[in-house]
Amino acid sequence: MSSFGGKSAADVQASAESDSFGYHRFAVCLTRNGRLIALDAGSSGRIVWNVPVWDHARDISSSPVLKSLPDGTVEISDLEIDNSGTPPLVVDAATGEILTRDAIRDRRTMAEDATAALVEKPTSVYYTLETGELCGKLDQKDAPLQELWRFSPSKGETIVNVTSRPSTDPVASIGKVLGDRRVLYKYLNPNIVLVTTISTAAQTATVYLLDGISGTILFSNSHAGIDTTHPIPSTLSENWFAYSYAIDTASSSASKGHQLVVGELYESPFPNERDSPLDPRPRANHSTLHSTPSPHVISQTYNIPEAISHLAVTQTRQGITSRHLLAVLPASNSLIEIPRSAIDPRQPVGRDPTSAELAEGLERYNPVLDFDPRWTLNHRREAVGIRAVRTTAATLESASLVFAHGLDVFGTRVSPSAGFDVLGADFSKVQMLGTVLALAVGTVVVAPLVASKQINAVWQFS
């Protein structure tokens, strides 16, 4: 029950020093006791403000939804305090004061004036889970929502999880460059949905990848012998997905334990090809209602040592930094960051990688994925009872902020690509300044000598 809120630009007094790296993001949390607390991610979780939202601890039947709005406010909706239709509570993200309706209106108009030239909002399709089915509805102006598609799982299966790509998921490069300088184009569809269904009777779990606009099933995969009492966390980012499940110990399948499946979507199995060869569409902006080519999916499964309860992906401002998978391990009360190179689905199976694959950083596929102790983010501290992991981007491209909450609250800052855009700590600025000064002095001293020598040379008898 928390959300990330950006600091409003007008109020710089909240942080003492200027925040050019964008580390000082506030994590706004709503506790069960009715307090709204803002933690500063850049100052080791220092509490910035702490306001009461309702007086005493009460049981909230519905879970409130916190949303951070671009005008520097945090909106809490679905907050049934008085069991009446209360309007959403709006709080200023920088100071924590609860805004009155007039103040809200002033802020909204100011924000709208500031961003007057907005891009036209594209046609929206909203999909919800109702009566055990996923239903997609088209949002039309001045008309009720029109149902476009409906996805119902197979007989005996129930939908347990619906995941979509993060709302801001910038992609830096539309293709994956291979070792021999060819390109595998990524299947970049912002509307894909990963639906997980289980069947307790048959002990199976099925994963479907749908297109959110047309409801077409792009990919599906089924696993048998699953322990359906364990959660099946899944995540979707850019052009890849990951999910994890536990194999039932009583099942007859040869593999036991917990497994992690990672899959990548490409437009075509052949490099240098956009779309499959059987579907030569013009490359303009298109609508998937008309034609939905299925992506080429490359996926691999890894045996992991312990169960994963939640999955998340690091996010950065421009998507240039590689994305690492964050996993919550409840058995060891830790949060780990798995690098993509360890779980790349294109790892060669059964053979050593060629020189081109080595250039990409691929190693030979090993079915057992050991969690390197250096991947643990919370080191010697224990993060108990984590219920959710949220990631957000800092202004600095190489940094990503991670916030995990549940029983314990844990926040950190990760650099998946090792701080490539920051000067290293061992860079000697004094030495650089000294060299520049010495060169400048040398130039000033030597210049007249060179000029006089050149003039003399003109006067020589040739």
Added chain:
Amino acid sequence: MALTLSAPPPRWLEDLSSGPVTTKTKQSFPDPLGYQVASRQQKSSSNKTVAHPRKQPTADEMDTLKLKKAWELALAPAKQLPMNAIGMYMTGNSLQIFSIMMVFMLFKGPIQAVLNIQNTFQRLETDTNRQQMLAVKAAFVGCNLLALALGIWKVNGMGLLPTTRSDWLAWESAREPLERAYFVPT
């Protein structure tokens, strides 16, 4: 205008233009083929002050000689090609300082030679053989282009030319769908 001297020419000038003075010794050896005893002649009104030991070639023969020399000059770069090719093979395809210097030389040499083409052939060019000189110059430029092509092929081998799809990937854009789907949690 013919050069006329009021005084007789100085001794050193006569010695310069005349051959070695042969003293009539006893019949030692016959003279070699083509050897002519220096005969002092009076200056004529022509440009040549004294006669040379050998017959002066005519203007046509001079042209032919100059053309032959020009052809030698023109084909010289082509003779350098095998040496350059072996040098390139030795330096390998990685980006080291030596291979960069080698490639730089391969590019600089032909380009400079082509820019200095006028200087190179200036002293060999006369009014009469200008037509043939064009062919010679074309051959010279062609040989230098061959050397330049070798440099470009080397740069391609090092992977520096943008010939593959991945080099132009930044200019390609993704296809955006016209609609966006949002999940509404209940």
